[in-house]
Amino acid sequence: MSYLGIVVTSVFASNALLTYGLGSVPGRGEEKGGRTISALALIIVNALASSLLWALHSFVLSPLKLASLDILFFALLVVPLLKFLGKAAFRSGEGRLSRLAAKADDLVVGSLVFGIALISSNSGYSFPEALAASAASGLGYWFAAVILESIRERLELSDLPRPFRGAPAMLISAGLLALALMGVDSAFVKGMAG
Amino acid sequence: MSELRDGFVPNPILAGLVGICPLVAASRSLAEGAVYGLGAALCAVALGALAPAARALVAERLQAPATLALSAALALAFGFCVRAYSSAIAAGLWLYLPLLAVSGLSLSTLRRSSNPERFGPDGRSRLADIALESLMFLLLAALVGGGREILGLGTLTLPTPGMAPARLVFSDFAPLRILVAPAGGFMLLGFLVAAYGSLVRARGRGRP
Numbered sequence: 001m002s003y004l005g006i007v008v009t010s011v012f013a014s015n016a017l018l019t020y021g022l023g024s025v026p027g028r029g030e031e032k033g034g035r036t037i038s039a040l041a042l043i044i045v046n047a048l049a050s051s052l053l054w055a056l057h058s059f060v061l062s063p064l065k066l067a068s069l070d071i072l073f074f075a076l077l078v079v080p081l082l083k084f085l086g087k088a089a090f091r092s093g094e095g096r097l098s099r100l101a102a103k104a105d106d107l108v109v110g111s112l113v114f115g116i117a118l119i120s121s122n123s124g125y126s127f128p129e130a131l132a133a134s135a136a137s138g139l140g141y142w143f144a145a146v147i148l149e150s151i152r153e154r155l156e157l158s159d160l161p162r163p164f165r166g167a168p169a170m171l172i173s174a175g176l177l178a179l180a181l182m183g184v185d186s187a188f189v190k191g192m193a194g
Numbered sequence: 195m196s197e198l199r200d201g202f203v204p205n206p207i208l209a210g211l212v213g214i215c216p217l218v219a220a221s222r223s224l225a226e227g228a229v230y231g232l233g234a235a236l237c238a239v240a241l242g243a244l245a246p247a248a249r250a251l252v253a254e255r256l257q258a259p260a261t262l263a264l265s266a267a268l269a270l271a272f273g274f275c276v277r278a279y280s281s282a283i284a285a286g287l288w289l290y291l292p293l294l295a296v297s298g299l300s301l302s303t304l305r306r307s308s309n310p311e312r313f314g315p316d317g318r319s320r321l322a323d324i325a326l327e328s329l330m331f332l333l334l335a336a337l338v339g340g341g342r343e344i345l346g347l348g349t350l351t352l353p354t355p356g357m358a359p360a361r362l363v364f365s366d367f368a369p370l371r372i373l374v375a376p377a378g379g380f381m382l383l384g385f386l387v388a389a390y391g392s393l394v395r396a397r398g399r400g401r402p
Contacts, residue, residue, distance in 0.1 A: 019376055020289065021218040024211075024298075068270075071292035075266035080259045109262060111216060111296045118289060162395075167211055168388035175380030178218075182377060 003132050005193035006125075010136035013186045016116055017144045018178035023112035025167075025174050026145045026152065034103075035146060037096065041103035042138035045082065046116045049108070050134030052078045053117040054127060074117060082108045112141060148174060207330045208390040213298020217338050218379030220290035225353040227339015229283050230290055233272045234335070235328035238299040240268050242324035245307035261304050262295070269295035279355050299331055334386075342382060346373030 001009070016022040053074055061067045083105065090101035107113055116137045120130040151173045160169055207214065213234065221227030245261045252260045273291035277284040284291065294300065303324050344350055348365025372378040 017215070018380075019219070021215040021220065021376060021379070022293075024215050025380075068273075071295055072263065072266045072270055075262045075295060076259070079262060083259075109296060109301070111293050111298075114296050115289060115293055118292060163388040163392040164384075168384045168391065171380050171384030171387060175377045175384060178375070178377035178380055179372070182375065 001129075001190055002193055003129070005189050006129055006133050007136040008184070008189045008193055009186050010133045011140035011143060012181050012184040013189055014119075014137070014140075015144055015178075015181055016112060016137045016141040018174060018181055020115060020119070022115040023110065023141055023145075025170050026149050035142075037099050037103050038145070039139065039142040041100055041107060042112075042142045043135045044100075044138075045104045045107045045113055046138035047131055047135040048085070049074075049078055049082060049113045049117040050120040050130055051127070052081065053121045054125075054130045057121040058127075070118065070121065071114070074114065078117070079108055144174075144177065147177060151177075205330045205334070205390060206327045207334050208387055209394070211387065212302055212327065213300075213331065214334070214383055216290055216293065216297065217335055217383065218376040220287055221335050221339035221342065221379070222286070222374050223343040223349075223351040224336060224340035225280075225283050225351040225359050226286045227342075228332070228336040228353045229276055229280075230287055230294075230339075231332035231335025233269070233276070233291065233294045234297045234299045235332040236272060237265065237268045237294050237297070238303045238328045238331075239321070239325055241265055241300055241303045242307060242321050245304060249307065257308070261307065265300050265304065266292075266295040269293070269300075280353070280357075280359055282357055282359055283353065299328060302327075338379070338382060338386070342373045342379060346370050346378060 014020070017025070053070065056073055056077065057067060057070055061070055061073065066073075086101045086105040086108065090098050090105065116134050120134045120137070123130070123133065125133055148170060152170055155165075155169050155173070164172070206212065217227070217230070220230040241261070241264065244264060248260050248264050249257045269292055272294060273284070276287065276291060306320055306324065340350060344364065347368045348363065350362040350364070352360045352362070354360045368374075370378070373382060
């Protein structure tokens with residue numbers, strides 16, 4: 001598959017939140033200016049985590065026939081390394097960089113980063129393809145979260161039946177969004193983008 | 195206990211929405227839902243029992259990575275057991291078995307174990323709390339998986355061992371196939387959470 005196909009598939013057809021249920025449906029507003037930081041943090045953390053796991057998987061675990069232990073090595077090696085990098089960036093940076101590092105630090109331990117890293121390292125991608133897929137998956141999660149956040153803002157102003165206010169409305173909205181994205185099929189993307 | 199006597203047990207999973215998003219993809223059938231729920235429950239209870247001991251053994255700086263590695267080891271062990279029990283169920287839960295290490299239930303247990311004062315010095319109330327939450331998660335995962343499969347495909351896959359789990363067929367066509375897709379999973383969970391909220395309000399209890 002071409003890089004464009006990988007990116008489009010990772011953002012739409014195999015969306016981390018709406019297809020795999022990784023991460024969580026957003027439930028509260030973000031501070032002003034937080035969206036760019038969130039997008040950058042998601043892309044950087046996912047790209048770094050997936051690259052490290054891809055390297056570990058390809059050069060160490062697979063040759064030793066220990067590929068099924070990847071989650072353990074991810075928790076033992078990759079997460080502490082990412083945490084260390086996040087803390088180093090937080091200490092050395094000011095303003096946006098420290099906010100980015102703090103956001104990235106929050107993301108490291110969670111099903112989103114673990115899941116995307118496992119998917120991209122087990123999909124048979126080359127290193128640049130895995131990097132593109134994981135960064136695009138982070139972008140895809142951000143895309144879904146931003147749309148759901150906008151829906152939440154509108155729903156707060158609308159007169160919903162009481163039982164559906166809050167989380168139920170968000171889950172049903174996520175379902176409708178996932179239904180819309182089901183129209184972007186991987187085979188269709190492959191045909192269009194190569 | 196009074197809640198048990200009057201037939202209503204508050205469900206912390208539906209009230210707090212702990213770790214329910216992966217259910218949209220990990221519980222497409224009764225077998226997958228039940229096994230995923232069992233894995234999440236066992237990992238959470240084992241973590242609740244072992245994490246405080248692990249924290250006592252290692253230096254403070256290493257406590258977070260050590261407990262995360264413990265969680266990953268438990269998820270890995272459960273994954274191997276599921277593969278040995280039924281390769282079909284393990285294949286259906288391919289991504290979600292290792293992800294039990296960072297499921298909402300496991301992470302919430304790890305957060306609790308890092309703050310033992312909140313749950314009393316002996317840890318009994320903490321473990322009881324985790325066990326109840328885990329049981330609720332197991333029941334919810336099985337209910338969501340079974341409901342989606344029956345309504346969506348008209349079948350019910352039982353968590354039996356072997357290459358092909360036993361399947362009860364209720365309908366020779368798929369009545370509502372969308373329910374088996376993640377989109378249907380989100381919607382069903384939305385309706386379940388709404389129904390639970392209505393039930394709690396009807397009984398005069400506030401949502402946590």
